[in-house]
Amino acid sequence: MPAADLAWLLAAFALVSLMFPGLAMFYGGMLGSKNVLNMIMMVMSSLAVTSVLYVLYGYSMVSGNSLGGLGIIGDPLEFFGLQSFVADAGSNGAEGLYWAAFFILFAAITIAIVASGAAGRMKFGAWILFSGLWLTLVYFPLAHQVFTFTDEESGYVGGWLRNVIELHDFAGGTAVHMNAGVAALALALALVLGKSKGGHRPHNLPLVVLGAGILWFGWYGFNGGSAAGANFLAQYVVLTSLLAGSAGMIGFALVEKIRTGRATTLGMASGAIAGLVGITPSADAVNPVGALLVGLFSGAVVCLTLKWKTKLGIDDTLDAFAVHGVGGVVGVICVVLFAASDAPAGITGILFGGSWDIVWRELVAITVTCVYSFTMTYAIAWTLNKTIGLRVSEEEEYVGLDVSYHAETAYDSGRV
Known part of the structure; x- marks a missing residue:
């Protein structure tokens, strides 16, 4: 790997690493002060659990040769312990180690988003067990289907959504954001954990x-970093990410102003994240004007979704389903609508005269991701709830999980 590429990718790795304390603060601030440390613990523990599982078998399940050539899941023993990369001191081994580390972060941030569905209600030990099972049974299979390419020369078979359906998803709108948002909904919809006592x-x-x-x-x-080097594509997707995040704030604020008469700080922050979620699958497929449209569309739709959620009484305290689930769906749809032939991906959306063939491909990916994620998450949570129990007691919930489970408080005002 050229030194410039490696330098940028290591910098990208460092940037993504910062997303964990960022997400912990983002979610922690949205909760009541009695549960902020518990949420920080849930987010940061996601990185710990994922790192262990990814080294043992996660990398193999995501990037390994598909079992039976079906494109469903990689061979879990192919890269067990990543020992083959360590033994190979050449460039292949070095690149393999980097991508293993980089995609650990992808997997960990996905399950960290799912933690929002259990905010203030789930036993911490049960969360650790749930996160390991969820990664194994939900994330690793979907990541293989979305991220792994087929290499016909070597006979290496990748995921079916990427290679058979030919889904276009630049950096994880389906396997990361849509997957996490739908899973958070399954956990938070009062199906298993139920509504929080008094809300947050x-x-x-x-x-x-x-x-x-x-x-x-x-x-x-x-x-x-998903551009795989210090190249034009990296510059391009950084620009489109900036534009979509900025437009997401505007789209959310406009809808919020029309609905309530006010634009809020929380809404602007949520709108920015919605725009970034929306651009993730389409960052290389839209031009700069298209990136603005993606952001506006994502922010506006997510804001409208929050109103729908409130009317239905869904206890998704931290809005992961709206921001990541719906935002991910919007992002994939934006590939269909706004993709421009002059963008690096070279895809033409239907609004620019492109083929309608792309529509069914993206819709299949959306449907498979949402149905599989929701069904499997519910099954895992239901099973654990019937065996070890997921929800904390009413007394623990009243006191707050910071004290009940961690014997700590975020703010010690008594010693000022």
């Missing part, structure tokens, strides 16, 4: 904005 109100909006800013900063590495 954001206790620290400056912390939310700081977290959103760090997430935005990390997103340049998330999308830019």
Whole structure:
């Protein structure tokens, strides 16, 4: 790997690493002060659990040769322990180690988003077990189907959504955001955990904005690192990410102003994340004007979804389904609508006279991702709830999980 490419990819890795404290602050600030540390623990523990599983068998399940040539899941023993990369001191081994590390972060941020569905209600030990099972049974298979390419010369078979359906998803709108948002909904929809006692109100909006800013900063590495080098594509997707995040704030604020008469700080932060989610699958497929449209569309639709969620009484406290689930769907649809032939991907959307053949391909990917994620997440959570129990007691929930499970408080005002 050329030194310039390696330098940029290592920088991208560092940027994505910052998304974990960013997400922890973003979600922690949106909760009541009695559960902020518990949410930080859930987000940061996601990185710990994922790192262990990815080294043992996760990389193999995602990037390994498909079992039976079906494109469903990779051979879980092919790269067990990543030992083959360590043994290969050449460029192939070095590149393999880097991509293993980079995609650990992709997997970990996905399950960290799912944590929002259990905010303030789930036993911490149960969360650790759930996250390991969810990664194994939900994320690893979907990531293989979306991210892994087929190499006909070597006989290497990749995922069916990527190679058979020919889904276009630049950096994980389906396997990461849509998957996480739908899974959070399954966990939070009062199906398993039920509604929280008394609900939650954001206790620290400056912390939310700081977290959103760090997430935005990390997103340049998330999308830019997916360009696989210090090249024109990396520059391009960093620009489209900036534009979509900015337009997402505007789209959310406009709808919020029309609906309520006010644009809020929390709404602007959520709109920025919605725009970034929307551009993730389409970052290389739209031109700069298209990136603005993606952001506006994503922010506006997510804001409208929050109104729908409230009317239905869905207890998705941190809005992961709206921002990541619906935002991911919007992003994939934007590939169909706004893709421009002069963008690096070379795809033409139907609004620019492109073939309608792309429509069914993206719709299949959306349907498979949402149905599989929701069904499997519910099955895992239901099973654990019937065996070890998921929800904390009413007393623990009243006191707050920071004290009940971690014997800590975020703010020690008594010693001022």
